Amino acid sequence: MALTSRRAGRRRLRRFTRRDLVVLGVLLGIPVLLDLVIVWGPTLASIGLSFTSWDGLGDIHWVGTDNYKNLFTNYPPFWPAVRHNVLWLLFLGLIATPFGLLLAVLIDRGVRFSRFYQSTIYLPVVLSLAVVGFIAQLILGTDQGVVNTILGHRENPIDWLGDADLNIWMMMIAASWRHTGYVMILYLAGLKSVDPALKEAAAIDGANARQTFFRVVFPTLRPVNVIVGVITVIEALRAFDIVYAVNKGRNGLELLSVLITDNIIGEASRIGFGSAIAVVLLIVSLGFIVTFLVQELRGARDR
Amino acid sequence: MAQSSLKGLGASGDVIGHRMSRRSLLRGAAVGAGAVTLPALLTACGDGPGGNKNEVTVGSNASDSVPKKAFAAAFAAYEKESGKKVKVNTKDHNDFQENINRYLQGTPDDVFMWFAGYRMQYFAEKGLLTDISDVWQGYSGFSDALKSQSTHAGKQYFVPYYYYPWAVFHRKSFFASKGYQQPKTWDEFIALAKQMSKDGTPVAFCDKDGWPAMGTFDYINMRLNGYDFHKSLMAGEESWTDSKVKKVFDTWRELMPYYQKGALGRTWEEAGQSLQQRKTGMAVFGMPHPGSQFPENERDDIDFFAFPEIDPQYGQDAVEAPIDGFLVARKSKNMAGAKNLLKWLGKPKAEDVYLQYDPNNVAVNTGADTSQYSALQKKSAQLVAGAKQISQFMDRDTRPDFASTVMIQAIQEFIGNPKDVDGLCNKIERQKKTIFSQAVS
Numbered sequence: 214m215a216l217t218s219r220r221a222g223r224r225r226l227r228r229f230t231r232r233d234l235v236v237l238g239v240l241l242g243i244p245v246l247l248d249l250v251i252v253w254g255p256t257l258a259s260i261g262l263s264f265t266s267w268d269g270l271g272d273i274h275w276v277g278t279d280n281y282k283n284l285f286t287n288y289p290p291f292w293p294a295v296r297h298n299v300l301w302l303l304f305l306g307l308i309a310t311p312f313g314l315l316l317a318v319l320i321d322r323g324v325r326f327s328r329f330y331q332s333t334i335y336l337p338v339v340l341s342l343a344v345v346g347f348i349a350q351l352i353l354g355t356d357q358g359v360v361n362t363i364l365g366h367r368e369n370p371i372d373w374l375g376d377a378d379l380n381i382w383m384m385m386i387a388a389s390w391r392h393t394g395y396v397m398i399l400y401l402a403g404l405k406s407v408d409p410a411l412k413e414a415a416a417i418d419g420a421n422a423r424q425t426f427f428r429v430v431f432p433t434l435r436p437v438n439v440i441v442g443v444i445t446v447i448e449a450l451r452a453f454d455i456v457y458a459v460n461k462g463r464n465g466l467e468l469l470s471v472l473i474t475d476n477i478i479g480e481a482s483r484i485g486f487g488s489a490i491a492v493v494l495l496i497v498s499l500g501f502i503v504t505f506l507v508q509e510l511r512g513a514r515d516r
Numbered sequence: 517m518a519q520s521s522l523k524g525l526g527a528s529g530d531v532i533g534h535r536m537s538r539r540s541l542l543r544g545a546a547v548g549a550g551a552v553t554l555p556a557l558l559t560a561c562g563d564g565p566g567g568n569k570n571e572v573t574v575g576s577n578a579s580d581s582v583p584k585k586a587f588a589a590a591f592a593a594y595e596k597e598s599g600k601k602v603k604v605n606t607k608d609h610n611d612f613q614e615n616i617n618r619y620l621q622g623t624p625d626d627v628f629m630w631f632a633g634y635r636m637q638y639f640a641e642k643g644l645l646t647d648i649s650d651v652w653q654g655y656s657g658f659s660d661a662l663k664s665q666s667t668h669a670g671k672q673y674f675v676p677y678y679y680y681p682w683a684v685f686h687r688k689s690f691f692a693s694k695g696y697q698q699p700k701t702w703d704e705f706i707a708l709a710k711q712m713s714k715d716g717t718p719v720a721f722c723d724k725d726g727w728p729a730m731g732t733f734d735y736i737n738m739r740l741n742g743y744d745f746h747k748s749l750m751a752g753e754e755s756w757t758d759s760k761v762k763k764v765f766d767t768w769r770e771l772m773p774y775y776q777k778g779a780l781g782r783t784w785e786e787a788g789q790s791l792q793q794r795k796t797g798m799a800v801f802g803m804p805h806p807g808s809q810f811p812e813n814e815r816d817d818i819d820f821f822a823f824p825e826i827d828p829q830y831g832q833d834a835v836e837a838p839i840d841g842f843l844v845a846r847k848s849k850n851m852a853g854a855k856n857l858l859k860w861l862g863k864p865k866a867e868d869v870y871l872q873y874d875p876n877n878v879a880v881n882t883g884a885d886t887s888q889y890s891a892l893q894k895k896s897a898q899l900v901a902g903a904k905q906i907s908q909f910m911d912r913d914t915r916p917d918f919a920s921t922v923m924i925q926a927i928q929e930f931i932g933n934p935k936d937v938d939g940l941c942n943k944i945e946r947q948k949k950t951i952f953s954q955a956v957s
Contacts, residue, residue, distance in 0.1 A: 266954050268917070269617045270642045274954075287946050290925060355781040356790060367795075368716070368777075375724060375781025377932050460724050464780050464928040475921055478614050483917050483951070 256495065263488035273485075280489035291490070294467040297381055298497075301388070301468070302449035309389035310445050313396025318426070320397070321404040335398050337391040346458030349387040350374065377465030384466060388455055392448055396441055403437035404430070439509070446501045450494065469494045571601040572853040574842075575619065575628035577612035582808070586873035593869045594860050600853065620644040624845035626854040632665040632674055632839035633908040634750075635916065639843075640668035646844040647671045651855050655862045657883035661906050665839055675842045675858050678867060678877040680803035681896050682731045682836040682909070683820040690717075690794050691819070698821040702739070702767070705824040709774035712797035720799035721775035722787035723931055726924035729779070730910035731836060732771075732800045733927060737764045738834040739826035743905040746834070750914040752952035756945040765930060765937040767826065772934050779931055785809060802838070802909075803896055804876035815875075818892055822899060835903035838912055839880065915951065922947045 229237070263280055267273040284291055316334060320327045337345065352359045353373035361370045374380045407430055415425040431438075453470040456462040462471030469490060476487030574591065578584050584606060591602040605625055612619070616630075620639060630636060639645050652663075652672040666674035684705075691698070694715065699705040709719050723729040738746045741760045748754050749761065776782070776796055788809030790796040799806070806818050822832045842861055844854045860866055864883035871879055872888065878896045879886070886897060900906065911919040926944050930937075 268954070270621070270644070283950050287950060289929075289943055289947075353781075354786070355778040356786045370778050372778030372781040375778050377780070380781075460780075461726060463726060463925055464932065476917075482617065483921065483954075 259488045259491045259495070262485050263492045265485040267484045269482045269484050276485065280486050283486065284489050284493070288472075290463075290467040290472055293465075294469050294472050295493075297466070297468050298450065298452070300381065301385060301452050302446065304385040305389065305392055305445045305449050306442075309392045310396050310441060312389070313393040313441075314400050316393065316397045317400035317404060321401060331397075331401070335394045338394045338398070340391065341454065342388065342391065342452070343454040343458045345387050345391055346384075346455040349383065349455070350459060353383055374459055375464065380459070380465045384456055384459065388448070388452065392445070395444065399437055399441055399444075400434070403434045407433050435512075439505075443505060446505075450498055450501075469497075569850055569853060571603055572627060572850055572857050573603045573605060573625035574857070575612070575625035576604050576606040577609045577629050579606055579608045579612075580808075582874050582876070586870045589873050590861075590866055590870045594857060594866070598856065598860065600856070602857065620845050620847070622847075624847055626848045626850045627842050627844055627857055629840065630674070630843050631908065631912050632662075632676060632841060633912050634914060635908075635912045636666070636674045636843065637668040638916070640671075640673045644846050645673045646846055646848060646851065646854075648673060648675070648844055648855065648858060651675070651858050651862070654859060657864055657881040658862075659882070661903075662839070662880055665906070665908070666841070673843055675862050676839045676880040677841040677861060678870065678874075679837045679839040679880055679900065680877045681899050682735070682800065682802045682838075683822055683896075683899065684798050684824075685791065685801045685803075685806045685818060685820045686798035687791065687794065687817050688819040689817050690797065694797075696797070699824050702824050702826045706770055706774075708798075709771060713774035715797075717795060717797045718776045719771070719774050720787040720791050720796035721779040722782040722784050723779050723928055724781055724783050726920075726928065727909075727911055728784045728787070728801075728805075729927050729931060730919075730923065731802065732768065733764065734836055734907060734910050734913075735800065735823040736767050736826065737761075738836075738905075738907065739823060739830055739832070740764055740767060742827075742830045743834040743907065746907065747913070750910065752915070752918070752948055756948055757941045762937050762941055765934070765940070768930075769934045769937075772931075780928055803878075803892070807876040807892075816891070820892075820895070833904040834907055835900055835905075836907045836909060837900050837903070838909045839906075840877075841880075918948060918951045922951065 262273075264275060264277060265273045266276045266280070316330075320331055324330070340348075350358070353361075355361060355370050355372050355375060358373065360373065364371065372379070373383050411429050411433065412425055415429045420428065451470060452468055453462070453474070456466040456468055456471060457474070460466055462468055462475070473487050473490045473494065476483045476490065576584070576587060578587050587604065591604060594600070595602055607615075616639075619628075621644070630639075636645070649672045652666070658666075658676065662676050663672070666672050666676060686696075690696075694717075696708060696711070697704075699708050712718055721729070734746065737749065740763060741749075745754065745760060749756070754761070776787070776790065784801070784805055787796070787799055788801070788806050791799055791806055792810050792814065800823065803820075807815060810818060822835070825831050842858060844851070844858065848854050862881070864879065864881040864885065867879035867881055867884045868888075871877060871884070871893075875890055875893060878889075878893055878900060886894065889897065907913055910923060914923070922944060926940060930940055
């Protein structure tokens with residue numbers, strides 16, 4: 214007994230030689246360093262800068278919470294931007310994502326030409342959102358857009374992209390065109406992996422198609438649901454390129470990401486103020502991330 | 517998971533096939549990670565040598581094909597004359613503008629293209645430009661107005677190269693066929709706009725890009741309140757809630773019913789094309805804008821008139837004519853070469869070469885050869901020469917952060933909803949106060 218325990222102790226001592234420690238230190242150190250430099254550094258710098266006034270050239274002045282006060286009370290595009298981000302999230306979450314699921318279910322049931330539909334609907338996913346924005350302009354432009362050319366109201370054209378009440382919806386539809394295909398492919402993969410025996414058992418128990426789907430199939434898709442949920446939230450919060458391609462995210466297309474860019478990029482930038490907006494976006498994102506992690510960890514413990 | 521094991525194997529390929537130990541795998545991964553990060557670190561540190569003293573680099577924002585070709589011709593003429601080399605680094609016009617801060621603080625070219633007036637003075641104030649007053653002493657043929665646009669705190673930092681006036685552009689033949697007369701006063705202008713709208717060819721209007729409508733604001737303000745008020749309003753010294761400013765918006769609103777509908781969804785290119793296709797009657801534009809949208813054989817048909825008089829006290833004195841030109845960055849590596857190039861660029865001949873290839877601008881130097889000018893260029897030159905004051909453009913006359921984060925949005929809001937002028941002016945004034953309270957230096 215004593216002998217083995219001593220040997221075990223010696224082995225524990227010997228488990229990591231100096232060289233091992235160095236190698237491990239380097240291997241762990243590099244990712245940790247990269248993480249600190251690439252992720253934590255900029256994040257903390259943004260938070261710090263959000264309490265200052267800096268134009269990117271001269272001295273940095275500490276201004277306390279002035280930027281935030283200004284942001285909430287004296288920056289007209291801010292609240293519309295928050296509203297648009299929320300709207301974007303709801304639209305993707307409540308319309309585009311369920312629609313993608315619907316398409317996946319239809320294709321999974323084996324409608325005719327399902328391979329064709331599958332590839333056509335997935336095709337937009339390979340396009341960047343900026344490109345989708347350009348396509349939207351070709352279709353919805355006031356004078357030379359396809360839709361207005363077909364409608365032919367020369368005198369009083371519908372200003373799809375210029376009307377501040379209309380353009381955000383057009384953008385969300387365009388973004389959904391891409392999002393739906395993405396969601397569909399993810400669900401399709403999930404549905405393929407659902408054990409047919411489950412469905413058969415449900416049918417034998419007398420469940421109809423709808424009950425089978427909502428009570429049996431959908432719950433088994435939980436891992437996919439989580440991924441789709443995360444993707445939807447990310448897409449909604451990072452939406453930027455499509456509105457920037459259309460009109461630089463102004464006049465009804467304000468989003469938090471655009472306001473950050475507007476204030477930080479360019480000559481004579483308001484870096485402190487832009488950072489304050491970035492911090493707001495960070496807090497919103499953290500809200501979702503924390504909720505998601507809590508759910509996940511709880512779910513893992515239950516299982 | 518798959519990725520990390522792939523990395524290990526890939527980095528130490530010789531291990532495959534032998535019995536792989538944990539340690540060799542780790543070592544392989546470390547070598548792999550080093551191979552990925554090291555070169556990046558090395559290039560970050562390296563900063564090439566100062567370069568050839570016979571070569572001047574020029575940072576260019578002239579990314580459109582016409583000016584790009586014209587600049588190439590001008591630099592070729594310089595190379596031929598001086599026996600020196602000019603290396604042009606062209607960047608996309610908007611990218612250049614958005615990155616100018618980092619560009620000037622990083623490794624700028626020896627000479628770079630930029631704008632006169634406030635946009636130049638801002639960087640001069642920041643100490644990012646080289647004083648070229650010595651070069652200026654050798655110049656002749658630049659007016660006092662030009663010199664003041666090139667000057668900051670008594671020193672010159674800018675070599676003007678060309679400019680182009682803003683005015684109301686239209687097709688000559690279209691006016692003739694409809695029997696329209698070029699208006700002189702605001703009342704005549706509104707009457708003409710009304711007639712055009714009735715005839716189904718309204719006034720072209722666009723502001724999707726955010727800046728084209730600024731020209732109309734500038735002109736109405738200068739006609740109504742005079743150049744001095746406009747200048748101090750742009751400098752943040754006047755209040756935007758002043759009744760004078762509200763009157764600008766009120767006056768502008770008189771024109772709104774006769775504009776093309778849907779201005780906020782229309783680019784300036786589309787508006788220019790509608791003018792070319794005779795779908796619209798006239799438009800407030802800068803000279804290159806209609807020019808670039810008309811086919812070459814129809815360019816003779818472009819005509820313009822000065823923005824109409826509103827208050828006789830100010831008449832048509834002020835002309836909006838943005839000036840483009842060259843500057844030397846503080847961090848320029850080849851200062852002697854840069855100044856030598858500038859010396860040449862300030863000569864009338866240098867402008868002649870350029871304008872031969874770009875007929876949408878006008879030379880700034882009075883010594884430049886105007887015999888090759890088109891009728892439109894001649895008229896533009898006259899318009900600018902007859903101006904008592906020259907303004908640049910809203911986004912060049914005021915702080916860029918104010919122009920881009922407040923005024924673009926405000927003017928677009930006004931176009932979308934022209935009724936709430938009081939609310940709009942209050943919003944602008946509040947934001948102006950916060951922005952201008954942050955000192956420039």
